[in-house]
Amino acid sequence: MEGFGRLMKVTEHIKNANGNTQFSFEILPPLKGQHIQSIFDNIDTLMEFKPPFIDVTYHREEYVFKEQENGLLKKQVVKKRPGTVGICAAIQNKYKVDAIPHILCGGFTIEDTENFLIDLDFLDIDNVMALRGDAVKSEAYFKPEKEGHVFASDLVSQIEDLNTGIYLDEDLQNTSSTNFCIGVAAYPEKHMEAPSLDSDIHFLKKKIKKGATYIVTQMFFDNQKYFDFVDKCRKGGITVPIIPGLKPIATKKQLNLIPHRFHVDLPEELIIAVVKCKDNKAVREVGIEWCVQQSKELQKAEIPVLHYYSMGKSDNIKAIASQIF
Numbered sequence: 001m002e003g004f005g006r007l008m009k010v011t012e013h014i015k016n017a018n019g020n021t022q023f024s025f026e027i028l029p030p031l032k033g034q035h036i037q038s039i040f041d042n043i044d045t046l047m048e049f050k051p052p053f054i055d056v057t058y059h060r061e062e063y064v065f066k067e068q069e070n071g072l073l074k075k076q077v078v079k080k081r082p083g084t085v086g087i088c089a090a091i092q093n094k095y096k097v098d099a100i101p102h103i104l105c106g107g108f109t110i111e112d113t114e115n116f117l118i119d120l121d122f123l124d125i126d127n128v129m130a131l132r133g134d135a136v137k138s139e140a141y142f143k144p145e146k147e148g149h150v151f152a153s154d155l156v157s158q159i160e161d162l163n164t165g166i167y168l169d170e171d172l173q174n175t176s177s178t179n180f181c182i183g184v185a186a187y188p189e190k191h192m193e194a195p196s197l198d199s200d201i202h203f204l205k206k207k208i209k210k211g212a213t214y215i216v217t218q219m220f221f222d223n224q225k226y227f228d229f230v231d232k233c234r235k236g237g238i239t240v241p242i243i244p245g246l247k248p249i250a251t252k253k254q255l256n257l258i259p260h261r262f263h264v265d266l267p268e269e270l271i272i273a274v275v276k277c278k279d280n281k282a283v284r285e286v287g288i289e290w291c292v293q294q295s296k297e298l299q300k301a302e303i304p305v306l307h308y309y310s311m312g313k314s315d316n317i318k319a320i321a322s323q324i325f
């Protein structure tokens with residue numbers, strides 16, 4: 001398989017595209033017990049659209065309560081989707097395309113973070129997406145580890161420190177610097193905990209000031225929300241690329257699930273079209289068509305990269321990409 005520009009920063013990929021809109025996507029590690037082949041099968045389907053980079057999400061542990069013989073419940077930690085770093089290394093090795101691991105504040109001490117980053121550096125993975133993570137299911141609010149970061153901006157600072165050769169152990173001598181390109185998340189419809197969009201943008205700016213060099217947005221279904229958000233960011237002094245995140249609706253259930261889980265609105269026209277569908281096969285077609293129209297408009301606006309949330313399913317992303325790229 002020919003490479004499409006391996007070992008470059010996302011910002012360099014954008015610069016080298018000379019104004020052309022590029023295709024990228026995000027995958028989830030498979031559930032524990034499943035083989036990496038499922039990932040490769042999804043990627044194989046999408047390689048013809050020449051993604052300059054592929055994101056791999058990170059999933060922190062969850063708690064489950066298991067009933068014991070004596071009838072009492074035992075709290076047990078489970079990690080359902082391990083393997084982000086391994087998958088990224090496998091992708092870079094197999095496809096010669098930059099893989100971007102997501103890294104979280106949640107569940108990581110600062111030591112864990114440093115070790116994670118050192119592994120990435122050893123593996124020639126030079127891009128990283130820095131996120132806070134959500135609250136675990138059993139808690140109402142996000143709680144950092146005792147020695148962990150509270151906000152993504154703190155995580156960005158630690159990565160930037162490594163980029164300048166500053167490790168946690170101050171006694172280390174002649175350390176080598178890492179070379180991470182840092183992406184961060186943003187929310188055109190506001191992060192659910194932010195009191196206002198202005199406040200959210202204020203803290204987004206902080207992530208950029210600390211060293212992040214590009215932004216990927218939460219999914220949205222109305223492009224105007226993205227355009228307005230970009231306008232507000234530019235007026236607020238944010239100049240880095242803002243990559244839109246897109247997801248095609250695929251099931252009726254998602255009409256309730258997406259607003260609940262991701263705190264985004266669905267346009268009335270889309271809701272009506274989905275409600276009218278006989279089955280999920282028809283919903284899938286509506287979702288593809290809606291996403292194609294969104295993608296065409298964004299491409300026309302010369303957005304550098306369109307980033308698709310594949311959620312482990314590539315067939316509808318392929319159907320969209322084949323009409324755009």
Ligand code: FAD
Binds near residue numbers: 103207245
């Ligand atoms: P932050 O930037 O830390 O912001 C969190 C909240 O705190 C916001 O409301 C912000 O306005 C506020 N805030 C920030 N700084 C301060 C401050 N100094 N003082 C007061 N308030 C502040 N989750 C995963 O678990 N795994 C993934 O792989 C993953 N990938 C994602 C990819 C993208 C593109 C996006 C958009 C989200 C992703 N998420 C992922 C979800 C993300 O972890 C959650 O949305 C999380 O709730 C917020 O993360 P953040 O990095 O935006 O947090």
